Amino acid sequence: MEALLELRDVIKHFPVHEGGLLRRKYKMLKAVDGVSLSIDRGTSFGIAGESGSGKTTVARLILLLESATSGSILLEGKNVLRFTRPETIWYRTRVQAVFQDAASSLNPRMRIRNLVSEPMEVQHKELSREAIRAKTEEMIHLVGLTPDRLKMFPHELSGGQKQRVAIARAMTVEPSLVILDEPVSSLDVSIRAQILNLLADIQERKALTYLIIAHDLAMMRHVTTHIAVMYLGKIVEMGNTEEVFSNPLHPYTRALFSVVPRPEPGRVRTTPSLKGEIASPIDPPAGCRFHPRCPQAKADCKQSEPCLEEVSPGYQVACHFA
Amino acid sequence: MNQTKVIELGSHLRAVNWWSMMRRLPIVPIILLMPLIIFGIFGTLITPHDPYHIEPSLKLTAPAWAGGGNWSFFLGTDQLGRDVLSRLIVGARSSLIVSLCGVALAGAIGVLLGMIGGYSEGVVGNLIMRITDMQMAIPPILLALLFSAALHGGLTNIIIVIAITFWAPYTRVIRGETLSLKQRDFIALARVAGCSPGRILARHIFPNIVSTIMVLVTLQLGSAIMIESALTFLGLGIQPPASAWGLMIADGRIYISTAWWIPAFAGLAIMVTVLGANLMGDWLRDTLDPKLRQI
Amino acid sequence: MVQECLLSVENLKTYFFTRTGVVKAVDGVSFSVNCGESLAIAGESGCGKSITALSIMRLVPQPAGRTVGGKILLQGEDLLAKSEEEMRHLRGKVISMILQDPLMSLNPVYTIGNQVSEAFRLKGSKKNGGSVRGEVIEVLERVRIPSAERRLNDYPFQFSGGMRQRVVAAIAIARQPKLLIADEPTTSLDVTIQDQFLRLLKEMQRQTNMGLILITHDLAVVAENCDRIVVMYAGKVVESGAVKEVYQSPAHPYTEALMQALPKLESKRKRLYQIEGEPPNLLRLPPGCSFWPRCPKMMNICKAEYPPLTTVSGDRSAACWLLRREGEK
Numbered sequence: 051m052e053a054l055l056e057l058r059d060v061i062k063h064f065p066v067h068e069g070g071l072l073r074r075k076y077k078m079l080k081a082v083d084g085v086s087l088s089i090d091r092g093t094s095f096g097i098a099g100e101s102g103s104g105k106t107t108v109a110r111l112i113l114l115l116e117s118a119t120s121g122s123i124l125l126e127g128k129n130v131l132r133f134t135r136p137e138t139i140w141y142r143t144r145v146q147a148v149f150q151d152a153a154s155s156l157n158p159r160m161r162i163r164n165l166v167s168e169p170m171e172v173q174h175k176e177l178s179r180e181a182i183r184a185k186t187e188e189m190i191h192l193v194g195l196t197p198d199r200l201k202m203f204p205h206e207l208s209g210g211q212k213q214r215v216a217i218a219r220a221m222t223v224e225p226s227l228v229i230l231d232e233p234v235s236s237l238d239v240s241i242r243a244q245i246l247n248l249l250a251d252i253q254e255r256k257a258l259t260y261l262i263i264a265h266d267l268a269m270m271r272h273v274t275t276h277i278a279v280m281y282l283g284k285i286v287e288m289g290n291t292e293e294v295f296s297n298p299l300h301p302y303t304r305a306l307f308s309v310v311p312r313p314e315p316g317r318v319r320t321t322p323s324l325k326g327e328i329a330s331p332i333d334p335p336a337g338c339r340f341h342p343r344c345p346q347a348k349a350d351c352k353q354s355e356p357c358l359e360e361v362s363p364g365y366q367v368a369c370h371f372a
Numbered sequence: 373m374n375q376t377k378v379i380e381l382g383s384h385l386r387a388v389n390w391w392s393m394m395r396r397l398p399i400v401p402i403i404l405l406m407p408l409i410i411f412g413i414f415g416t417l418i419t420p421h422d423p424y425h426i427e428p429s430l431k432l433t434a435p436a437w438a439g440g441g442n443w444s445f446f447l448g449t450d451q452l453g454r455d456v457l458s459r460l461i462v463g464a465r466s467s468l469i470v471s472l473c474g475v476a477l478a479g480a481i482g483v484l485l486g487m488i489g490g491y492s493e494g495v496v497g498n499l500i501m502r503i504t505d506m507q508m509a510i511p512p513i514l515l516a517l518l519f520s521a522a523l524h525g526g527l528t529n530i531i532i533v534i535a536i537t538f539w540a541p542y543t544r545v546i547r548g549e550t551l552s553l554k555q556r557d558f559i560a561l562a563r564v565a566g567c568s569p570g571r572i573l574a575r576h577i578f579p580n581i582v583s584t585i586m587v588l589v590t591l592q593l594g595s596a597i598m599i600e601s602a603l604t605f606l607g608l609g610i611q612p613p614a615s616a617w618g619l620m621i622a623d624g625r626i627y628i629s630t631a632w633w634i635p636a637f638a639g640l641a642i643m644v645t646v647l648g649a650n651l652m653g654d655w656l657r658d659t660l661d662p663k664l665r666q667i
Numbered sequence: 668m669v670q671e672c673l674l675s676v677e678n679l680k681t682y683f684f685t686r687t688g689v690v691k692a693v694d695g696v697s698f699s700v701n702c703g704e705s706l707a708i709a710g711e712s713g714c715g716k717s718i719t720a721l722s723i724m725r726l727v728p729q730p731a732g733r734t735v736g737g738k739i740l741l742q743g744e745d746l747l748a749k750s751e752e753e754m755r756h757l758r759g760k761v762i763s764m765i766l767q768d769p770l771m772s773l774n775p776v777y778t779i780g781n782q783v784s785e786a787f788r789l790k791g792s793k794k795n796g797g798s799v800r801g802e803v804i805e806v807l808e809r810v811r812i813p814s815a816e817r818r819l820n821d822y823p824f825q826f827s828g829g830m831r832q833r834v835v836a837a838i839a840i841a842r843q844p845k846l847l848i849a850d851e852p853t854t855s856l857d858v859t860i861q862d863q864f865l866r867l868l869k870e871m872q873r874q875t876n877m878g879l880i881l882i883t884h885d886l887a888v889v890a891e892n893c894d895r896i897v898v899m900y901a902g903k904v905v906e907s908g909a910v911k912e913v914y915q916s917p918a919h920p921y922t923e924a925l926m927q928a929l930p931k932l933e934s935k936r937k938r939l940y941q942i943e944g945e946p947p948n949l950l951r952l953p954p955g956c957s958f959w960p961r962c963p964k965m966m967n968i969c970k971a972e973y974p975p976l977t978t979v980s981g982d983r984s985a986a987c988w989l990l991r992r993e994g995e996k
Binding site for chain 3: 100101208210211238239240241242243244246247250265266267268269271272292295305306307309310311312313314315316317323324327328
């Protein structure tokens with residue numbers, strides 16, 4: 051299986067101003083601080099983490115909504131960050147996205163028909179109006195909506211229906227990779243399963259590769275084949291979903307799994323709450339970024355930052371003691 | 373979710389009641405603006421007399437209800453024997469055309485600059501904003517005077533003057549709207565879909581600022597009429613023998629104690645129209661976009 | 668500890684009168700909370716759980732919203748019969764509330780010391796800023812804000828999300844209310860911070876034997892933090908009872924479906940159980956039971972009449988015709 055998308059040492063730092071009017075200081079917000087990963091064709095790769103982890107920035111970097119400070123992003127071996135304009139336009143047919151808030155993802159003044167057909171109109175100017183119309187209807191059916199919705203405006207649809215439209219829009223150009231940033235977290239719980247199952251069905255039908263960004267670990271377990279856990283701009287653990295979930299090695303991952311609430315009344319928790327706050331990406335702690343909160347921190351952890359090391363084929367952990 | 377929205381909406385709406393439904397329509401502004409609209413559209417068709425016909429024998433006749441009045445000249449005649457009412461009607465047309473075109477042109481310039489200023493990063497955006505700031509620092513009357521003196525009056529030139537004077541507020545507001553729209557997810561997704569900046573501005577940003585533009589245009593209309601009247605009064609606007617409210621005030625200035633009706637009705641017409649335009653603008657703003665309340 | 672009844676809500680009805688119709692946001696809801704107990708009101712958006720909380724606090728958005736029926740007995744006294752003046756005395760002192768977004772709950776231009784002390788400086792306690800300082804520090808320490816004294820002069824933006832929510836909690840419990848209502852308090856928090864905060868709530872409860880009503884859509888959070896649960900759908904209670912029992916064998920098909928649709932951290936990757944259809948539009952509720960269009964066990968009678976609340980066992984009840992049929996057999 052070849053890698054469809056690869057990130058090599060991607061870094062994104064944002065300059066931030068601190069201080070008052072007279073004594074302005076510039077600091078760097080290290081949103082993504084050296085991320086390397088590889089996504090195989092046909093898989094569902096998940097990135098999990100809390101706020102400040104950098105997972106959303108990774109998505110935005112891949113979508114070229116932000117420009118990376120350094121590093122490379124390779125699609126089928128070609129460095130995307132060095133693309134010329136026509137190559138970037140081609141890239142946009144290969145990679146699409148679905149965001150968290152469906153209401154905000156759809157232009158409130160555009161009809162559903164136009165929202166779904168726009169990517170086609172922009173990318174494939176040579177297509178006739180009938181061809182585009184046919185494709186739009188095909189997409190609407192794909193996501194389980196009826197054609198009578200096409201003439202409506204977004205505010206006439208429910209939350210779940212809006213997200214279906216967002217999915218249809220992303221699928222119209224038949225991309226290879228679809229990035230899903232919190233695809234169901236703003237939807238009602240009773241319809242989350244519908245949308246997740248829909249995404250799984252589409253993936254199978256269209257042989258897609260997914261990159262799923264989320265914080266809901268239980269959901270990630272069900273929908274991903276591989277997973278990377280991020281903390282303060284770095285990946286701390288990455289591998290096959292089954293392996294990582296059945297036996298997490300990094301203390302942060304273990305704490306995360308233990309802290310996620312389960313619908314089992316009377317469950318006895320084996321680990322205590324994680325102490326402290328998530329540090330700021332502007333001033334991450336020295337050495338291992340997790341050491342101030344780590345129940346297993348030792349002297350080494352303050353001094354040197356652990357690198358991602360392979361503990362078994364395809365499974366990497368960044369901890370001195372894994 | 374639909375029902376949550378309904379509940380939020382419910383908090384702001386009153387109980388079903390035909391009286392409150394009537395209250396919701398902008399009755400007062402419509403009544404105030406009716407004369408302008410009717411006069412502006414039908415103009416010469418509804419004048420009781422020829423507004424340009426000079427009849428020295430009938431000069432300075434008082435309005436119908438005053439002493440010495442004549443019901444065929446309902447609002448009296450001016451110093452050249454022309455019917456005041458007819459001149460008022462025809463004058464409305466000049467004011468209407470000038471203000472609407474002027475404000476439309478100002479809007480076109482201002483909105484375009486605002487959209488570009490808001491959407492582009494860096495130098496271009498900053499440059500546009502600095503120019504806008506400079507423009508807004510100059511008092512509008514002064515600006516209008518300078519330009520109209522340079523261009524020597526006349527209908528088209530007044531329109532240009534109004535456009536030059538009034539474009540800056542549009543840019544300010546539209547830039548703000550564009551900036552905040554730029555943060556929305558659907559703009560990012562439009563970029564992901566491969567839309568060019570031009571397409572994004574035209575198809576994604578513009579339709580979402582149309583209601584703001586409508587409010588601004590209505591609010592500016594009042595000021596435009598005032599500026600036009602002021603310029604005309606000073607002799608820099610619409611020139612005789614064309615009829616305009618400002619001219620009627622200018623001509624009638626010296627008669628204010630003797631034939632008060634010459635400037636008075638024109639002044640009243642200006643006041644009513646400006647008030648109507650402002651109230652309409654307020655109503656539009658409150659109905660369409662409560663966020664704009666600070667304008 | 669003697670479990671005395673703290674709050675008893677009986678047949679509460681809060682409607683919204685809109686141009687397009689009457690929205691029965693809360694339509695005949697009954698439940699009770701004892702001292703020291705934590706009750707969960709669970710459901711999706713639009714089910715009426717937040718409006719129930721606002722109705723108890725008498726803070727329903729007016730004029731469109733009005734509580735039109737029922738009783739809210741707080742320690743025996745009907746809150747609906749009280750005047751606004753009397754309610755103001757009760758709010759903060761006897762019942763208190765914390766909301767979902769701490770950023771919106773705090774005023775950005777006042778220091779947190781100022782805002783917390785405001786809770787103490789209200790009518791009835793004639794104190795000025797100076798004498799209250801000690802109490803402010805004490806309550807901030809109770810919610811585990813590190814270096815509380817130093818942070819009195821900090822502004823909300825200088826705190827992280829989790830800390831802000833704790834400040835909000837401090838303001839809420841400053842005068843040791845008997846009942847605390849928390850409306851989705853952890854939805855905007857990270858999971859590790861959520862865990863800390865929920866433990867804090869439990870501790871606060873233990874300290875003062877406070878009653879807690881936790882409003883949430885997260886059934887996992889309910890399982891780990893609450894004693895009893897009330898499940899709401901389209902403005903009505905569909906199931907209520909002790910958390911352990913309801914989770915073990917849910918009586919109402921909606922509760923059952925929700926539990927099945929939940930992704931579980933422990934199970935392997937597979938297709939999720941999905942509930943068909945969408946949450947209903949309160950302006951266009953189907954006749955009979957509101958859930959029947961989505962119910963896998965729907966019967967003919969469900970379309971005709973709304974099922975009454977039937978006791979399953981002890982204090983467990985559910986509103987479903989299936990239970991009636993069972994009883995009749």
